[in-house]
Amino acid sequence: MKKLLSILPLLAVVIGVHLLTSATDTMYYLTQMTMSAYYSLLIIGLCVLMGYAGQISLGHAGFFAIGGYLSAALTTRSLIPYQGTTLVSLLDSAGLLLSGHDLYGEALLVVTPWAACIIAVLTAACIAVVIGIPVLKLKGHYLAMATLGFGIIIYRLALAMEYFGEADGISEVPAFVLLPGVSVSGNFSDRVQNYYIAWVLLLIGMVLLLNLIDSRVGRALRGIHGSDEAADAMGVNTARFKLQTFVLSAVFAAIAGVFLTHYNGGIGPSEAGVMKSVRYVAIVAVGGMAHLWGALLMGIVLNFLSLRGIFGSYDDAVFGLILIVIMLFAPNGILSINVRHRLRQLLGRGKQDRAGEV
Amino acid sequence: MAFLEIKQLHKRFGGLHAVKDVSFQVEPGQIKAVIGPNGAGKTTLFNMISGTFPATSGSVTFQGRELLGKKPFQVATLGMARTYQNIKMFSGMTALENVMVGRHVQSNAGFLASMFRMPRTWKEERDIRDKSMELLGLLEIEEHAHIDAASLAFGQQRAVELARALAMEPTLLLLDEPAAGLNIYETAEVGRLITKIRDLGITVLLVEHDMSLVMDISDEIVVLCFGEKIAEDVPTAIQQDPEVIKIYLGEE
Numbered sequence: 012m013k014k015l016l017s018i019l020p021l022l023a024v025v026i027g028v029h030l031l032t033s034a035t036d037t038m039y040y041l042t043q044m045t046m047s048a049y050y051s052l053l054i055i056g057l058c059v060l061m062g063y064a065g066q067i068s069l070g071h072a073g074f075f076a077i078g079g080y081l082s083a084a085l086t087t088r089s090l091i092p093y094q095g096t097t098l099v100s101l102l103d104s105a106g107l108l109l110s111g112h113d114l115y116g117e118a119l120l121v122v123t124p125w126a127a128c129i130i131a132v133l134t135a136a137c138i139a140v141v142i143g144i145p146v147l148k149l150k151g152h153y154l155a156m157a158t159l160g161f162g163i164i165i166y167r168l169a170l171a172m173e174y175f176g177e178a179d180g181i182s183e184v185p186a187f188v189l190l191p192g193v194s195v196s197g198n199f200s201d202r203v204q205n206y207y208i209a210w211v212l213l214l215i216g217m218v219l220l221l222n223l224i225d226s227r228v229g230r231a232l233r234g235i236h237g238s239d240e241a242a243d244a245m246g247v248n249t250a251r252f253k254l255q256t257f258v259l260s261a262v263f264a265a266i267a268g269v270f271l272t273h274y275n276g277g278i279g280p281s282e283a284g285v286m287k288s289v290r291y292v293a294i295v296a297v298g299g300m301a302h303l304w305g306a307l308l309m310g311i312v313l314n315f316l317s318l319r320g321i322f323g324s325y326d327d328a329v330f331g332l333i334l335i336v337i338m339l340f341a342p343n344g345i346l347s348i349n350v351r352h353r354l355r356q357l358l359g360r361g362k363q364d365r366a367g368e369v
Numbered sequence: 370m371a372f373l374e375i376k377q378l379h380k381r382f383g384g385l386h387a388v389k390d391v392s393f394q395v396e397p398g399q400i401k402a403v404i405g406p407n408g409a410g411k412t413t414l415f416n417m418i419s420g421t422f423p424a425t426s427g428s429v430t431f432q433g434r435e436l437l438g439k440k441p442f443q444v445a446t447l448g449m450a451r452t453y454q455n456i457k458m459f460s461g462m463t464a465l466e467n468v469m470v471g472r473h474v475q476s477n478a479g480f481l482a483s484m485f486r487m488p489r490t491w492k493e494e495r496d497i498r499d500k501s502m503e504l505l506g507l508l509e510i511e512e513h514a515h516i517d518a519a520s521l522a523f524g525q526q527r528a529v530e531l532a533r534a535l536a537m538e539p540t541l542l543l544l545d546e547p548a549a550g551l552n553i554y555e556t557a558e559v560g561r562l563i564t565k566i567r568d569l570g571i572t573v574l575l576v577e578h579d580m581s582l583v584m585d586i587s588d589e590i591v592v593l594c595f596g597e598k599i600a601e602d603v604p605t606a607i608q609q610d611p612e613v614i615k616i617y618l619g620e621e
Contacts, residue, residue, distance in 0.1 A: 219484040219485070220484070222483060222484050222485070222486050223480065223483050223484045226478060226483035226484075226486075226490065226494070227472075227473065227476050227477075227478045227483060227490075227493070227494070227497065228478065228479065228480055228483040229483065230462070230466055230469055230470045230473075231470060231473055233459060233461065233462055233466075233470075234459045234462070234467075234470040236459075236461070237457075237458065237459030237460045237461060237462060238457040238458070238459060238460075240421070240441075240453075240457060241453065241457035241458075241459065242459070242470065243440070243441040243442050243445075244419060244421075244441045244442075244445055244450070244451050245442075245445060245450075245470050245471055245473050245474070245533070245537065246442050246445035246446050246473050246474035246537065247442055247470070247473050248442045249442070255480050259480065301461060
């Protein structure tokens, strides 16, 4: 209940932003706010993995891409050539297929967005299990390298496979009708609706993760982070908890991928790129690693600025720089910097009192 | 059948025999100490019992169950808790939260139940908190409950570590040098706490350097030297044992 209450001010801000943009005739900001919310969904999931369970992943853009690409491919690639195979007839009889026409009037038979979403997210979860069992035995740099390798594989697969559109990616992804009248799409007329869909999804994700870290499971995860060995001796099945957290964060990434792909109407290989994974890690670090609110705030702010093109063609360089600066000057995240204490230091009145601490 | 029975336990690291065919038993309700000079194999022995690493040969049975081959978290669920020589606090968590992790084996909310705050987790959470607070009280550190455990004084961290182990409701508690790094007052304090724990009906097996503590509180003592058991007796007899005196004080 307390978690729900802590979300309320944020909900007010979300509504406030909508009203403000509407009053100042700057509703186009809502588009980037929507996209930032989806990226932040991935980032808060990664924050639990990195900051609370203490396991790094430099491959989360891979899970985002698995979600996005699979739902894009399943809802656009026609199954007509495979009609008559058992799988297609099974899907058809289960009511999971849609027929229609493409841009050129040719007949199409595709998977419904709901079914595609579920398949995409479950696939990401399964891949996370398969990858996670061996790589989570690694620690530190080795885990970083292994997950980086996974990210590179997904990126190259997206680039290499015709089914996934190679360098062009997949476009013409249809709207994802969540409920009658509520759909995830880039249609101009659905902009406000989509802004709220993205933010409600993010807020739900946030409440679930806040609940998680303040629970038996969350304490066990933070214990693993504090001392793997002691947590083990307390009866925590550390391998299983790390794996479950890895899968959970992969599911958050995949859901973000599915929704953003329907919102954008397509997905390209850059979404699977290694620089994207580095960016997500940088944002979690800026937010303070073990700080869900920090990750959420930085996820929104930095993605919004990036999407608005503030960093121009130096976009990736900026995130690299942010990572270096944060590691050097604020390893506990930007919110941990105590301005008063820092000012005192700068003014040469470095009085050592405990009031300077957080 | 003994409560804890260690039979012909052996550990070889390459050419080094760290523990050589050690056997002894621990009876329920005892405080049993393992002593010996540095490198005698005491911590190695502990690590084999708690499953931290495998033994080369031998067996360890706890309440009739073989422990060798089990992982530490499995040993923990059987009712064995342990502490470490260099206290392993969960940093970034309060003293209370540290103890609450100890309730892990006594509770069972999983990922989904925790994320969705299922009603069945409500009572469990409350019990975890109440029981943990009660244990901090038992170890007389409840006023530090909401302080980051890693920032507490060393002696207080020992107490939090003990509370954390007790939260598991173990039947056997393994203490690895509980007086390490403590001054004489704190050592006496820890000794008093260990006796208090035994009086709760928990069997205690401890490894210790500090002679005064061991002689004060132990019911029985095993002496290890270069991996071998050279004596096992009550404290007064160990104090008189010429072999033990030779090891500790050197030959005449």
